Amino acid sequence: MSILKRRPSMTLAQALLVLGLSAAPALAQDTAAPAPQPSGQPAFVPQTVTYASAADAAAAAQKFAEEARSTYPKGSANIDQALWTQAASAAEAAVLAEPDNAGYLKLRAQIYTEVGFWRQAEVGWAAYFKAVPAVPGSREAQQAGQAQYNLGYSAYVRNQPDLAARYFAECLKFDPQSAQCAGWAARTALEGGDYARAQTLYAQAVALTPADKTLAYFRGLAQKAADYGPAATGAFSRAYAELDAGRKDRALEGFQAAARSAPNFAEAWRQAGRLALDMGNAQAALEAYQGAIALPTADATDRFNLALAQEGAQFGLDAVRTFRAAYGRYTAGDKVAAESGFQQATVQNPAYAKAWAWLGRTRYEAKNYAGAAEAYGRAVALDPGDKSSAYYLRLAQQGK
Template sequence: MHRTPLLFALTAALIGPASAQTTPAQTAPAATPAPTSLLTQGQGAAQAAAEARDLTLKARSAYPKGSANIDQPLWKQAAAAAETAVAAAPGNPDYLKLRAQIYTEVGFWRQAELAWNAYFRAAPTTGPEARVAATVQYNLGYAAYTRNQPDEAAKFFASCLQLDPDSAPCATWAARTALEAGNYTQAQTLYARALTLNPADKTLTYFQGLAQSAGRYGPAATRAFSRAYGDRDAGRKTQALAGFQEAARSAPNFTEAHREAGRLALELGNTQAALDAYTALNALPNPTAADRFNLTLATEAQQYGLSVVQTYRAAYQKYAAGEKAAAETGFQAATQQNPRYAKAWAWLGRVRYEAKNYAGAAEAYARAVALDPTDRSSAYYLKLAQQGK
């Protein structure tokens, strides 16, 4: 479950230790004593509530932190005791709150929602109780989202914000569901709100920009992209790649969909998917230098193998940093991984030539020219290397 941080601390603080029971109200001396049946009923409710609190403490001690579950015997007994207290005194806010807190702590979200609703009919919807109840709405919303029920999810996230206007997670997911539904103006407003609550979150900034341009792509593409982004963050890379590709198919002008598909395809070693993505991306207006670089990378990777090209690129970075010996080792490794890689032979010749290793340079340049007769630079330096100058 995706629980909001501090939920355990909030519920623990609200339930409190077993000794923190509600003390029975003192009766004024002149008041008429309550009927015995009512006194017995009240005593039974207090006893059940005390038992629920005691079982809650025992459950927290008995089970690993974060593992609370309604199916665990102590938690099940605690919830049953709280239900008994509420049944005996249905209008008592303390017992209603106790029941809601137990269901919240064990992640029994639907029962927790019903329990908090009952509590708020007897007490104000404010304070820490409202914030805990908001986490219930958040978890219900996230569960609905993962079940592919975006409309239901949006309702839960909106309820969360009503209970806790300062909830960054609920503002974030309310914005996400608005974006996927095609409500772009609302999404921009909600993303701005989420950024106010969590200004350091770069993902929020990214999606706020996406919300501003999403009208050009349409709800289907935007929703596929959003879901793919979530899959990528969760480590489901193959599923994420399929989602980004779907977004790009739905909206061929969706620059970021092509870009994310290309990046992820390279991570997965899927050179054909990377080539397709970067070819489409570079056909759109205003490709970046990185887009052009990655197109070349994907093209060469498809021809020679991704690991070979990555070895070559790493060697080139060493060369650019002035680490010539390390660069020579890297270029040589690339030629060994794939002897048909003309560019690697050419650069191996270059570093050897600059080191005045003319025999080694001539050997490398000769291989480069044999593989690529159109490489005039290699042909020129081959002659110089053969002449030893």
């Protein structure tokens, strides 16, 4: 006779309290200390349901799960969806009735994994693996690793690196072929100053996904991290994560902090400069590329971007970019498009003498002498020392 049959008056919620599976996430044994509920995952409140037997409860859980998969959009599974709530509640009832039944334990863990309820998934897999020892790399172990990975990432974004590192390490125990866990375990090691371990883990991650340029990039960074120190390396890595998440302002601050902490950190200066240019912050870009250009590793790209930042700080990045695009069209032979671009640059910043000068040149070459005289006149007024513009201004005024 099942537990539920013998105790018909006990609600599922009451029974869960007896087992320590209340609405608050339970502690998983033999795993890293659990983190608070990850953001975006409300506490699960099981429905009050009763079933004649554990088998009936398990069958109901499977039925509700199948209905949920066919009802809700693919990839949207969530514990708040009614059918998934019913599936999880029924699975809990099955486990409550027969707590040593491996099939029911796995069913419950799989449901929590599918809906992304990672704290309860961790608890569920821990219970299942007590009944059936984990086989690293098996389908079940991979699902348990998925829960550990998500808990680790949640801890990482809450700035709990030690806890995150433990979760990622647990993930690798379950799923040694998980490139994402190897990569994030490497990142936490890198930020923690354990450069040897970071290099080993990045090598493992790169071997698993050779085409992942980000992993290869950070593998190279780990090899040079000792030259920059943990403060700069940690700030850089965090900034990269902020950039991945789309938080550009915070990412820029992080790259700047890394570069200022270790002025020899060329890639920190470059990342700050590239991001600042992308954000239209010419002054920040100027500071960044001045830092990069001062190092022996400075290259032609650094010099090009420094010039862009310098000119952008004076005339505005939009106008400078428009001018450079127009110049590219001019050198390609499309002088009509170039003229239009140079004119647009003068509209974006009427004080941009060079744009006026090149607008004059395209008009002069098209024998539009009146238009050329107007443009060259503005260029000379803004930059009296521009002898070339003064010369062609006289020619344009003479119509020759």
